Every structure is written in C-alpha cells, then in structure tokens.
Amino acid sequence: MSNIDTKINDRRTTGIQKHGRAAKVVSDVLRSTCEELNDVGFSALRVEDVAERAGVNKTTIYRRWPTKNELVVEAIRNSYVTEHEFPDTGVLRDDLVQYLRIMIKRTKNPVARGAMLTLNNCTDPALKPIAEELLGRARGYRTSIVQRGIERGELPAHTDAELVSDMFSAPILRRLMSLGETVKPAYIDSVVDIVLAGAKAVPPPKAKK
Amino acid sequence: MSNIDTKINDRRTTGIQKHGRAAKVVSDVLRSTCEELNDVGFSALRVEDVAERAGVNKTTIYRRWPTKNELVVEAIRNSYVTEHEFPDTGVLRDDLVQYLRIMIKRTKNPVARGAMLTLNNCTDPALKPIAEELLGRARGYRTSIVQRGIERGELPAHTDAELVSDMFSAPILRRLMSLGETVKPAYIDSVVDIVLAGAKAVPPPKAKK
Numbered sequence: 001m002s003n004i005d006t007k008i009n010d011r012r013t014t015g016i017q018k019h020g021r022a023a024k025v026v027s028d029v030l031r032s033t034c035e036e037l038n039d040v041g042f043s044a045l046r047v048e049d050v051a052e053r054a055g056v057n058k059t060t061i062y063r064r065w066p067t068k069n070e071l072v073v074e075a076i077r078n079s080y081v082t083e084h085e086f087p088d089t090g091v092l093r094d095d096l097v098q099y100l101r102i103m104i105k106r107t108k109n110p111v112a113r114g115a116m117l118t119l120n121n122c123t124d125p126a127l128k129p130i131a132e133e134l135l136g137r138a139r140g141y142r143t144s145i146v147q148r149g150i151e152r153g154e155l156p157a158h159t160d161a162e163l164v165s166d167m168f169s170a171p172i173l174r175r176l177m178s179l180g181e182t183v184k185p186a187y188i189d190s191v192v193d194i195v196l197a198g199a200k201a202v203p204p205p206k207a208k209k
Numbered sequence: 210m211s212n213i214d215t216k217i218n219d220r221r222t223t224g225i226q227k228h229g230r231a232a233k234v235v236s237d238v239l240r241s242t243c244e245e246l247n248d249v250g251f252s253a254l255r256v257e258d259v260a261e262r263a264g265v266n267k268t269t270i271y272r273r274w275p276t277k278n279e280l281v282v283e284a285i286r287n288s289y290v291t292e293h294e295f296p297d298t299g300v301l302r303d304d305l306v307q308y309l310r311i312m313i314k315r316t317k318n319p320v321a322r323g324a325m326l327t328l329n330n331c332t333d334p335a336l337k338p339i340a341e342e343l344l345g346r347a348r349g350y351r352t353s354i355v356q357r358g359i360e361r362g363e364l365p366a367h368t369d370a371e372l373v374s375d376m377f378s379a380p381i382l383r384r385l386m387s388l389g390e391t392v393k394p395a396y397i398d399s400v401v402d403i404v405l406a407g408a409k410a411v412p413p414p415k416a417k418k
Contacts, residue, residue: 198407
C-alpha cells in the first residue's frame with residue numbers, strides 16, 4: 001500500500017470515527033433524557049442531570065439543543081421513531097391484543113416509558129404540540145387497524161373505527177399512564193372481547209331511537 | 210338589656226364574625242389553589258400566586274399550610290367532597306350516562322378541573338397517595354353503579370363490574386384529562402351502548418376457550 005493510500009484510509013477512518021462518536025453522543029443524550037423523564041418528569045428535569053447520566057459535558061448538550069424544551073421534544077420524537085412496528089395479522093382481535101401487548105412491553109422500557117408518560121400526562125404548554133402530534137398519530141394507527149377489520153367484514157360497515165379505537169385502548173393506557181398500574185394479559189383479552197362483541201351488537205346509528 | 214348582656218352579645222357576634230372570616234379565608238385559599246392548578250399545574254404552582262389570587266397574605270397561608278404540598282392536598286381533597294352526588298336512577302344505562310355527564314360538567318368548572326387534572330396527570334411522588342386514594346374512590350363509585358345493574362339483572366351475573374366500570378369511563382376520562390379534548394353527548398351514548406352490549410354478549414369466563 002502506497003503512502004497516499006494510507007493517508008486516505010487514515011482520513012476516512014478518522015471521519016467515520018468522528019461521525020460515529022457524534023452519533024453516539026446524540027443517541028446517549030436522547031436516551032438519557034427519556035430516562036430522566038421517566039425518573040423525575042418534565043418539570044423537574046435538569047439538563048445537568050441528563051449530561052451526567054449520558055457522561056457528556058453540559059455545554060455539549062446546549063450546543064445542539066439550546067433549550068431544555070428542544071432537548072425533550074427531540075428525545076421524545078426519537079423514542080417514537082420505532083413505533084411503526086404495528087401488528088397486521090389479518091385478524092382484528094389478534095391485531096388489537098398484539099397492539100396492547102406492545103404498549104405494555106414499551107412501558108417496561110425506561111426510555112419508551114419516559115417519553116410515553118410525559119406525553120400522556122402533559123400539562124406543560126411547551127409540550128402540547130408534540131403531545132398532540134404523537135398521540136394523534138398513535139390514535140391514527142389504532143383507527144387504521146380497526147378500519148382494516150371493518151373492511152374485512154369483521155365488524156359492521158357502520159362501525160365508528162375511531163370510537164372502537166379509543167375504547168379498546170383507553171382502559172389500558174389509562175391504567176398504565178395515568179394510574180401507574182400494571183395490566184395483565186387477561187385484562188387485555190377481556191377489554192378486547194367486550195369491545196368487539198359490543199361493536200358487533202349495536203345497531204346502525206339510524207336505527208337508534 | 211343589661212350591660213352584661215350587651216357584652217355577651219358583642220362577644221358572640223365577634224366570635225361569629227371571626228369564625229365567618231376565617232372560614233371564608235380557608236375557602237378562598239383552597240378555591241384559588243385549585244384555580245392555580247388549573248392554570249399552571251402542580252409543578253409551577255407558587256404559594257405567592259395563590260395568596261394574590263385569594264387576596265390574602267402569604268403568611269396567612271403558611272400559618273395553616275406549612276408546605277405547598279399540604280396546601281394542594283387539602284385543596285384537592287376539599288374539591289372532591291361534593292363528589293358523592295352520584296346518579297342512582299334504577300336504570301344502569303341512565304346511571305352511566307349521567308355519571309359521565311357529571312364528569313364533563315365538572316371539567317367546565319375551573320376549581321374541579323384543577324383538582325381533576327392534577328390527580329389524573331400526577332407524576333409527582335408527593336401527590337401519589339392522594340391521587341391513589343381519590344381516583345381509587347372514584348373507581349369504587351363507578352363499580353358500585355355497575356354492580357347495582359348486575360344485581361338488578363341488567364347485566365349477566367358473571368360480569369366483572371370493575372372492568373365494565375373502567376371501560377365506560379376510560380375513553381371519556383382520557384379525552385378530558387390526558388388529551389385535553391372535549392366530549393360530546395353522542396360520544397358518551399355510543400361508548401355506553403357498546404360497553405353494555407358487549408358485556409351482555411360475552412360468555413362467562415369458564416365457557417371461553
């Protein structure tokens with residue numbers, strides 16, 4: 001190998017390492033932010049504590065995220081990127097049960113849980129836009145799962161997909177997010193069974209008194 | 210009237226006025242605390258702002274409630290005292306719909322709403338005990354409404370009253386408390402109809418696969 005080749009390789013390697021280090025810092029900081037959210041909540045979160053947890057200097061954080069709000073918003077958004085892995089088994093009941101199992105699993109991961117708790121208990125105006133965006137997107141996913149079931153004929157054509165979407169998820173999300181309770185698989189099964197049986201049984205809106 | 214009688218009357222009147230003034234200060238401070246909770250939330254709440262809103266001196270508040278936590282806990286508890294006016298119409302569907310209408314009405318009152326929002330979005334360990342107590346009590350009320358319906362034969366004897374209680378209330382409470390959305394009467398009707406139809410349709414646990 002010529003001297004020039006070596007130099008180029010050196011430069012490339014340094015470039016990759018630099019890039020790799022920067023990416024690692026970003027991912028460490030964002031993960032640590034969510035973990036802090038899980039431990040102390042948004043109001044009490046301090047950028048100093050995030051820096052310490054991530055093992056970086058406070059100024060490193062402020063250079064990229066000038067305010068605590070910007071840091072938290074990116075950390076939450078980043079933790080929601082993986083959210084697209086949603087069930088599509090071809091059977092509505094299985095999709096709903098799997099969706100709820102994924103929710104429970106996510107609450108056992110401190111990073112996902114920090115982001116979810118913050119969005120679902122959001123009283124701070126600074127976080128309202130991101131909460132509305134991401135919770136609205138989640139509702140959209142759930143509604144599309146139900147919609148697919150309606151299109152397959154598993155629920156009557158007159159079913160309100162968004163209503164059913166709220167109904168199968170709210171009892172579980174409320175227990176996990178607002179009440180800090182655990183949810184057992186049998187609870188999920190019972191909720192889904194009652195919602196689906198109810199949606200099948202209710203008459204179309206026009207037939208109502 | 211003798212001189213002695215006059216003195217006694219004076220003392221009594223002063224006593225009553227004093228008591229009346231003290232009671233008014235307490236009720237003004239507790240009401241103002243809930244209004245502040247509604248406006249800024251628990252973390253950002255400052256005793257100075259409560260004092261200003263109530264038109265009293267900060268030291269007046271600290272004399273009775275040495276810490277912000279004690280003040281907030283009493284204010285929330287006080288706002289939940291009126292909670293006992295729950296429907297008992299003799300018809301399960303009417304009870305459920307009325308219960309949910311009362312919830313919606315309460316969220317339109319800033320005092321009740323401040324207390325409810327704080328309890329339902331509680332991430333602060335200092336408020337966990339009061340949140341668990343009062344939200345647990347509310348769930349108990351809802352469950353007893355459903356239980357009465359089961360005893361009247363409006364739902365099958367094998368119905369899980371607490372599960373049905375969660376299911377008819379969670380979609381509405383989640384919209385009002387976690388998502389800051391409004392809830393229309395038609396939404397309440399649809400939720401209650403699906404839950405009741407579902408609870409009637411699902412087989413007893415033993416008959417399940």
